[in-house]
Amino acid sequence: MPSLILSQESFDEKLPSSLSRKSSASRELKTERLRHLSLEAGNDEDRMLAQAINKQINRSRRILVLTGAGISCNAGIPDFRSSSGLYELVKRQHPEASIKSGQEMFDISLFREEAKIPVFATFMEKLYSSARLAQPTRTHRFIAHLKNRGKLLRCYTQNIDGLEESLGLEVSSERDCNTTMANQWKNVDVVQLHGDLNKLSCTQCFQTYNWSRVLSRSLRSGQLPSCPRCQDSNHQRSRLGKRNTGSVGLLRPNIVLYGENHPSCEFISDGLSIDMARGRPDLLFIMGTSLKVDGVKKLVRNVSKQVHERGGLVILINKTSIGDCNWHGIIDYQILSDCDAWVDHLQGSIPDLFKTQQQIEKAKQLKRENSEVRKRQREERKLTPPPTPRKNQRQSPSVKSAVSRTSPQNIKNIDSSIQTTILEANDLRARLEFDETNARACTLPDLKSIPSLHREDSLSNATDTTIENELSDVDDGAVNLSTHISIENAALVVS
Numbered sequence: 001m002p003s004l005i006l007s008q009e010s011f012d013e014k015l016p017s018s019l020s021r022k023s024s025a026s027r028e029l030k031t032e033r034l035r036h037l038s039l040e041a042g043n044d045e046d047r048m049l050a051q052a053i054n055k056q057i058n059r060s061r062r063i064l065v066l067t068g069a070g071i072s073c074n075a076g077i078p079d080f081r082s083s084s085g086l087y088e089l090v091k092r093q094h095p096e097a098s099i100k101s102g103q104e105m106f107d108i109s110l111f112r113e114e115a116k117i118p119v120f121a122t123f124m125e126k127l128y129s130s131a132r133l134a135q136p137t138r139t140h141r142f143i144a145h146l147k148n149r150g151k152l153l154r155c156y157t158q159n160i161d162g163l164e165e166s167l168g169l170e171v172s173s174e175r176d177c178n179t180t181m182a183n184q185w186k187n188v189d190v191v192q193l194h195g196d197l198n199k200l201s202c203t204q205c206f207q208t209y210n211w212s213r214v215l216s217r218s219l220r221s222g223q224l225p226s227c228p229r230c231q232d233s234n235h236q237r238s239r240l241g242k243r244n245t246g247s248v249g250l251l252r253p254n255i256v257l258y259g260e261n262h263p264s265c266e267f268i269s270d271g272l273s274i275d276m277a278r279g280r281p282d283l284l285f286i287m288g289t290s291l292k293v294d295g296v297k298k299l300v301r302n303v304s305k306q307v308h309e310r311g312g313l314v315i316l317i318n319k320t321s322i323g324d325c326n327w328h329g330i331i332d333y334q335i336l337s338d339c340d341a342w343v344d345h346l347q348g349s350i351p352d353l354f355k356t357q358q359q360i361e362k363a364k365q366l367k368r369e370n371s372e373v374r375k376r377q378r379e380e381r382k383l384t385p386p387p388t389p390r391k392n393q394r395q396s397p398s399v400k401s402a403v404s405r406t407s408p409q410n411i412k413n414i415d416s417s418i419q420t421t422i423l424e425a426n427d428l429r430a431r432l433e434f435d436e437t438n439a440r441a442c443t444l445p446d447l448k449s450i451p452s453l454h455r456e457d458s459l460s461n462a463t464d465t466t467i468e469n470e471l472s473d474v475d476d477g478a479v480n481l482s483t484h485i486s487i488e489n490a491a492l493v494v495s
């Protein structure tokens with residue numbers, strides 16, 4: 001993982017106060033001169049700066065992205081501009097053709113030499129076949145994620161592979177006359193500045209076609225197929241007896257070659273104007289491009305002005321440097337990195353940015369529910385009286401005494417107990433008198449030998465003990481007095 005990744009805490013501790021203030025952070029980060037940053041190497045200042053930039057990225061809401069071939073290298077798209085790879089393969093198939101580099105395959109001048117057209121046809125069919133096997137990269141998915149989060153204003157791409165489409169993004173390279181410009185533009189996510197390899201178009205009437213097995217076979221063999229529409233038109237004219245122009249277009253990939261007038265120039269220009277006027281972009285990512293094409297350079301200058309007026313940043317992520325002098329005040333930072341590696345770095349630095357919209361919504365819902373629960377608990381606490389002390393709760397002697405004196409229930413219990421004792425004593429007395437009378441009538445036994453008397457003495461003692469226990473809590477006042485009277489009465493009765 002690149003060394004720029006720091007924890008949020010360590011970042012906040014080290015970040016200069018000027019950068020940690022949210023309101024002024026973006027203005028502080030804007031540069032007058034293009035600044036270079038690297039993910040692999042860097043001092044503490046660079047790392048803190050990178051974290052500040054990442055935080056600013058996270059705050060951005062209307063992100064405009066410009067991409068180039070660099071984002072598709074990891075997807076398996078061959079490097080068709082270099083003198084190796086796909087170009088070498090095609091050259092072996094057409095050794096007679098005097099083509100020096102893959103770059104020439106994208107120049108309109110090759111149509112001026114008939115010998116080069118079969119090379120072009122074979123090359124494009126191989127490129128299309130390779131693109132069909134390619135998979136979207138981490139960077140493509142990041143762009144799709146920005147759309148999912150509602151942060152993607154638009155992606156302008158110089159790539160012709162259309163890999164974004166497989167991620168559910170709406171890709172367009174030309175005007176659809178069946179709807180209004182505003183309606184079409186509203187639904188476009190990715191604008192293909194240089195056309196679409198996944199379509200074929202006629203060199204004459206500009207009608208577009210999907211690739212088919214028959215068309216693929218024709219191009220693979222080095223032949224550009226004739227346009228069915230142009231052929232039909234000529235047949236119609238013949239049937240009507242009109243002059244046959246004899247002009248039938250050829251089908252070629254629907255891409256814009258160097259030196260060729262852009263067929264969708266007006267469409268893209270109008271769309272860009274809409275983005276500048278209504279889109280309010282607050283961040284521009286330039287990813288995987290060295291900005292060599294004039295039209296793209298102009299686009300960057302226009303967008304940069306708009307972004308800076310809104311306090312945003314312009315950040316370029318590319319493996320190779322684009323040079324400084326032409327971009328001071330236009331691009332703020334150039335991060336020398338593979339685009340996918342940079343996306344990984346960004347995710348490590350700002351995980352929140354990579355949460356899906358569904359995760360964000362769920363987190364918001366949980367927060368709302370927790371807030372409501374806490375609010376309900378606060379309201380319930382206000383309505384509930386303070387709890388009474390529990391029975392087994394320890395009390396200080398003074399509190400215990402006060403409770404004993406003032407508790408009517410306690411007094412009632414003691415009185416009831418005394419009344420029971422008095423009744424039991426009366427009963428005992430009656431039985432003693434009965435026994436004494438019987439004894440006198442018979443013999444005079446030892447009173448202590450009579451078991452019942454022992455029991456009654458025990459009962460009397462037990463009763464006294466019980467009374468004392470019952471009264472232990474009653475230590476003074478009227479209640480105390482009445483209970484003593486009762487005890488004395490009970491004792492007298494017993495004796």
Ligand SMILES: [Zn+2]
Nearest residue numbers: 202205227230
């Ligand atoms: Zn045609």
